[in-house]
Structures are given as structure tokens and as C-alpha cells.
Amino acid sequence: MDRKLTQRGEERRRQLMDFAANRFADNGYHPTSVAEIVEGLGVGKGVFYWYFDSKEELLRSILAAGQLDLRRRQRAAITGASTPMERIERGIRASIEWSLEHRVFFQLFQFAATDDRFADGLRKGEQIAVRDAARHVSDAMEAGEIPDSNPNLLAHNMLGVTTHLVHLVHRGLLEATDDVVENAVGFCLYGVLGPRQT
Amino acid sequence: MDRKLTQRGEERRRQLMDFAANRFADNGYHPTSVAEIVEGLGVGKGVFYWYFDSKEELLRSILAAGQLDLRRRQRAAITGASTPMERIERGIRASIEWSLEHRVFFQLFQFAATDDRFADGLRKGEQIAVRDAARHVSDAMEAGEIPDSNPNLLAHNMLGVTTHLVHLVHRGLLEATDDVVENAVGFCLYGVLGPRQT
Amino acid sequence: MDRKLTQRGEERRRQLMDFAANRFADNGYHPTSVAEIVEGLGVGKGVFYWYFDSKEELLRSILAAGQLDLRRRQRAAITGASTPMERIERGIRASIEWSLEHRVFFQLFQFAATDDRFADGLRKGEQIAVRDAARHVSDAMEAGEIPDSNPNLLAHNMLGVTTHLVHLVHRGLLEATDDVVENAVGFCLYGVLGPRQT
Amino acid sequence: MDRKLTQRGEERRRQLMDFAANRFADNGYHPTSVAEIVEGLGVGKGVFYWYFDSKEELLRSILAAGQLDLRRRQRAAITGASTPMERIERGIRASIEWSLEHRVFFQLFQFAATDDRFADGLRKGEQIAVRDAARHVSDAMEAGEIPDSNPNLLAHNMLGVTTHLVHLVHRGLLEATDDVVENAVGFCLYGVLGPRQT
DNA sequence: AATGAATGAGCTTTCATTCAT
DNA sequence: CATGAATGAAAGCTCATTCAT
Secondary structure: OOOOOOHHHHHHHHHHHHHHHHHHHHHOOOOOOHHHHHHHHOOOHHHHHHHOOOHHHHHHHHHHHHHHHHHHHHHHHHOOOOOHHHHHHHHHHHHHHHHHHOHHHHHHHHHHOOOHHHHHHHHHHHHHHHHHHHHHHHHHHHOOOOOOOOHHHHHHHHHHHHHHHHHHHHOOOOOOOHHHHHHHHHHHHHHHHOOOOO | OOOOOOHHHHHHHHHHHHHHHHHHHHHOOOOOOHHHHHHHHOOOHHHHHHHOOOHHHHHHHHHHHHHHHHHHHHHHHHOOOOOHHHHHHHHHHHHHHHHHHOHHHHHHHHHHHOOHHHHHHHHHHHHHHHHHHHHHHHHHHHOOOOOOOOHHHHHHHHHHHHHHHHHHHHOOOOOOOHHHHHHHHHHHHHHHHOOOOO | OOOOOOHHHHHHHHHHHHHHHHHHHHHOOOOOOHHHHHHHHOOOHHHHHHHOOOHHHHHHHHHHHHHHHHHHHHHHHHOOOOOHHHHHHHHHHHHHHHHHHOHHHHHHHHHHOOOHHHHHHHHHHHHHHHHHHHHHHHHHHHOOOOOOOOHHHHHHHHHHHHHHHHHHHHOOOOOOOHHHHHHHHHHHHHHHHOOOOO | OOOOOOHHHHHHHHHHHHHHHHHHHHHOOOOOOHHHHHHHHOOOHHHHHHHOOOHHHHHHHHHHHHHHHHHHHHHHHHOOOOOHHHHHHHHHHHHHHHHHHOHHHHHHHHHHOOOHHHHHHHHHHHHHHHHHHHHHHHHHHHOOOOOOOOHHHHHHHHHHHHHHHHHHHHOOOOOOOHHHHHHHHHHHHHHHHOOOOO
16 A cells, blocks of 8 residues: 555544554454444544555554664664663663553564564564664674673573563553663673673 | 263363364464364364353363463472572473473463453463462572572563573574573573672 | 153153243243253253154143143133123133233243244134133123123133233233232223123 | 434335334244345345344334334324323224234234343333323323223223234234224223213 | 445354264 | 264354445
8 A cells, every 4th residue: 555645644544553553452453343443533434445455454554663663762772872781781771661661562563473464574673673682792792791602592582581571561460660670681681691700 | 161071072172172272373363263173173063162162262271271281391390409590490491391392382372461351361370380480589599599689570581581582483583402492591590690700 | 742751751841841931931932942941950952852842842832731721720710600790700810810820821822922833823722712701701691791792802802901911910010919900800891891880 | 323324324224124024023033034134135234233233123123113103193193182081092093003004013012022122122112101091091080980990000901902902903813894993992991981870 | 535335254153953872 | 761962054243345425
């Protein structure tokens, strides 16, 4: 769907994505019908299919928008950091913060990862983020700041820790205090540092 | 659904659960229809509803069976370990191994965690496992083997690392070599150990 | 279904009819499933089809049993009455009393009258009762106790009054006091008597 | 189901109600499927659920429409009557006539009265009609035209007579001649008049 | 751009009935 | 006589998508 949209058109598209993202996150993608979405906005069904080819494309668009935003935040976070380790830490913090702020996107990512129809689209973005983090890890190794091992795996480990933590918060099983974030950051850093004097 | 089942009945129930679990994991819960399941077994539709109240209850039963099996494996793994740290390590290894061996269950857990209808049922099992791990962490703290901090959070961090790793393997993004497992175990242990001499 | 039944068999058949009659009356014929009936008695489905060809035949049997019982009561009520008018009055009273006592049968009659599949079976019994009453009305006319008119219609009118009254009671819109019964009886008698001095 | 309907929409809704009312009356509510209804109109299944939430709501709508129409007729019939007794008589006649003309509605009322799911909705309309009639009876008592007794019961008695009579006609057991109507009207009036000189 | 109406395949579920044991 | 298992047609209903206006 590549339509030239007017100003108003862009707004409508955004509205649809926002509303749908919330319903998808709260109710689930499958249980949320297109009818529900358009009724929620008080528009006709035609509107939906004017802006999106299908419900599937809608979710894909939402996911892409979310990944773009997360990516921006991560990029911004590490600029100005002087050492690889600082870049790693800032990246972790940025990811956690963004995920805590964007419950809806986060939950949609989680769901999309369980569905082959969407997992592929997600993969690319995730790989970019992981490769980025891995590069910093790699840099730190070269700089002798941390012992040599597989940078990609380490990056993934950190992703696992932060993701799980945010998940807990959004499920209401944990409160998002500074302590919690510090704990996760610490866990990651010491995990990366490995058998080393501090 | 509490029905007295004959030997044959038990077998059919098991068949339905096995087949459905595989379809759910490969195709998704929502996209897999009851019709597909009964056709796959070559039985009439009524058979399904003889053994389960609904498609939802079927998934819940599958999840419960999976959690029970995982729990058993974890219990068996830590018996005979002499120190808290050894218990932690064995528990991590057992969880990873079980999850790698039971792709279908693992993927259903992942999906169920994204759907409120099933997440609650999952929570209890997860909490038990986490509390168990947290106790070993706590024991290690008391024994002075690791520095004091929040045992529950640490347990969750380890769960996050292992879960994410297994997820990668099942998505085909990583090969399940010994190295990979060692890396994760190491990451967890050093993460738990924190700022400490080795 | 003409099966020679043992003592125990008769009892089972009776049990099935009793239980089903209650469920049919309370829940409706269509919404009550055979499964529900056999489960209510704690027996297998085979039992049901041993005693009845079908659910339909079951209801027909219940209706027939009810009509037989009502007929008996009516017959008994009018024996010993000396005048036609007394027979009419006693018949009315007996019908009302029986119907009040046998809510289940009464409600099934009401339902059956709305369904072609059962209405025919009912008709015969009703016609017998009406013809009986009509004969007494006719006798009263010949005896000069009431003015000439259509005895059959008058009998039906009385049936309408009593039926409606009982219906009200069973729906909980009226309490079954003596007054209520007297009122109905009076209404019928004066309706039958017509333009006449008292 | 509160949908803004276009002209065309209103027509479709009406079509569905008309067709369904006929099938329900002839075949029974339960035995008539939604598929049968939409096929009868040559439209897709979705059309049905565009206009009605459920099959149950459809019947409720039909019943409400019928009651509204009957009520209108009754209201019109008694305007211009000068005495309470005349109002009573005109009301009876109007009810009988309407019921004879609207076999479909009448039969649906009869069925609905036997099913708890619909009986409640019916009750309100019936009570209004009965209370109306009871008021006229009450007026007649105050005017000394008839002896004192329970006006509500008398109104119900009349309802019972007329209902039963119409039922007979619709079942083909009676022809709807003037005589028949006169007989019923007379029965009711003398029943109401009670032990009184004429 | 937008609407209300329509489509129809497909969904989950029910249920009268049959059958092997 | 009785049971639990099985059948499969058909039920009520949903929903992504299309279309006429």
C-alpha cells in the first residue's frame, strides 16, 4: 500500500495505527477485529482498507514504526559515550527505558515473535540492534576491558535479561523502580565482564 | 471436564494433546482450528468435545502438562548438589536442556505469556520455579558465596537469559552447541557473582 | 418401542420420564439434551435408547402419561354428581386442581400445543375431555337449566378460562388461593348460564 | 443492536422479521435455523447478524412489534365507547379480530409464553392490556353495572376465553364465523355480569 | 475519501443417535 | 442391560474483505 496521503490522510493512518496497537496489545491481535477498530474510531470499514491492504499489513506497519522509534532512541543514547563499556551500558538503559515507556509496542513485539507471519519482519530489526551491541562488546574486548568470548552471544544475553525484566514490569509482577533497572544493568555488565577483577 | 476415562480414552486424550500442541506451536493457536486437529487424527469433531470443554481448555491442559514435566526435570537436576551455587548451575542447565528438547512446549509457553487468557495459568508455575531458584541464590548469599542483593531479581535475570537463548535456537538463529550453553551458564553465574574476585 | 420390561426396567423408564419431564418443563424441550438427561440420572446414553426410540418419543410418552392421569382425575371427580351442572362444576374444579398440582405436565401440555410434532397427539385427549364437558352442558340445556347454545363452544370457553388461570399461577403472577379458583368457577358457570335469572 | 439504518437497511430488517416470523410460526422457533432464514431471502449469513445480535433478539423484536400493533388496535377500538361495558366488549372484539388476522404473531405469542427466555418480555405487554381491561371492569363496578369482585381476575378470565378460542381457530378446529365470536363475547360478558338480572 | 451493506467461508460448539465392548 | 466412545451433520455466529453508492 503506497498511497500518497494528504495531511489529513496521514493523521487518519496514524489514528488507526495507534488505536489498533492498543487493542492488539490489550486484547490480542487475533481476537481484535477490524470492525472493532473502525468502530472505535467511529469510521466506516472502507477507511481501514483505504489505508491498509489487510489487518496483517496493519500490524506489520505498527511493528515497523515501533522498531524505528526504538532504534532512534538507542542511537541517541550512545552518542557522546567515550568508551565501549559506556556505550553498552547506555544502550541497555535506553532499551529498558524505551520498553517501559512503550508498553504497547513492547507487548506487540513479544506477540509478533511467537507468530511466523510477523517474526521475520521483526528479526531484521532485532539483528541490527544486536549486531550494534555486539560491536561495542567486541570493541571492549579489543580494548582489553573484558575477556574474549562470543560478542554476539553476550549481546543476546543482555537482550534476554532486559526483555524479561520489562516483561515482568508490564505484567505487573514487578515495580519499575531505579533499583530494578540498576540490578539488571549490573547483572549484564558483570555477566559480560566475566571472571575478572573489578 | 472431569470424565472418567477408560484406557482407550486416556490414549485418545493424549493423542489430541500431542497433535494439537504440535499444530499450535507450528501454526499458532488461533490459526489452528479444531477441525484441523480432529482431521489430523482422523476422528469426528465430537471426539474433541468429548475430551475437552473447549479449544481454550485444551491449550491450558497442554500448558499444565508441560509445566509439570519441566518442574520434574528441574527437581531431579538439583538433587545431589552439595552447594547452593551448584544447585543454581544445575537448575540453569536443566532448564535449558529441557527447553531445547521440548521445542513445542517452549513455544507454547512463549505464546501463552502474550495472551491474558493463558498468562495467568502460566504465572503460578513460573513463580514456583523462580522462587526455588531465588532460594538457592539466597542460600549462596548467606553462605557468603555471592554478594547480597535481590535474589528474586537475580533469579528472573537468569530466567531471561536462558529463555532468550533457547528462543534463538528454536528460531534457527543459533545452533545449540555446548559452547552456547556454557556461555549462557557463565553469563548467569558471573552476573550473579557480581563485583567480586574470582 | 414395545419392549417387555422387567420390574427394574419399568422403574428405569419411569425415572427417565420423570427426570426428563422436569427438565423439559423448566428448561424447554429443545434446550434439554439427551446427554443432560442421562447424566442427571448417572447412567449411560445407551440406557436412554434402550427405553425410547428418540427424544421425541420420550416427550410423547410423557404427554400421554399426563393426559391419562388427568383423565382419571376428571372421571373420578364427576362420579356421584346428580345434576349436569354439578358435573360441570366438579369437572372444572378437578381440572384446575390437577393442573395446579402437576405444574410439569401442565407446562409440557402448553409447550406441546405450540409444536406441530406434538400437537396432534395432544388433540385427541383434549377433544375427549371437551366432548365430555360438552355432553354435560348439553344435558343441562335439555334439562332447561341453561339456555340453548353451542355446547362445544361453551366447553372450550371453560377450558380457556381454567387453562389461563392455571398458567398465571404457574408463572408466579397469581397465588393459588381458594378465591381465585372460586372466581374462575363462577365466571364459567355464569358464562354458561348466560342471560338468565339466578 | 443500535445501528443507524438507511432506507434500504430498514427494508431488509423488516424483510428478515417478516420472513422469520412466518417460519417460526409454521416450523417452530428452535427448528428454524438462521441459515434457513437467510436462504429464504437469498442473502448471505452475515446480513442476519448485521441487523440482529442473535436469533433470540430477532424473535424478541418480532414479539415487540406484534405487541405494539395489537396495542394500537385495542386503543383505537375503545375510543368513542361511552360506557365501561361497551369498552370491555369492544376491547374483546378487537383482540379477537386482531388475533384472527395475525395468526403468525398470535402463534409466536403462544410459543413465547412457554419459554422463559421470552416470557418475561411478553409479560409486560400482557400486563398493560390486562390492567387496561381491569380498569374498565372496575369502572363498571363503580357504575353499578356489574357486581363487585376482582377486576383483574375477571380481565384475565376474558383473556383466557378469547385466547383459547383464537387458538382453536388457528389450529383448524373451529371456523371463525360471527357466531363463534358472538359466543365468546357473550360468555365473557355474562361471566363478568355474574349472578344478576338481565 | 468514506459509508453502510453484503458476502460467504470458516469458526467453535452442540447434539441426537449409533456402536463396540 | 449398560457403558463410554464415536459420529458427523448442522447449529449459531464471526470476520476479513469487497462493493455500490
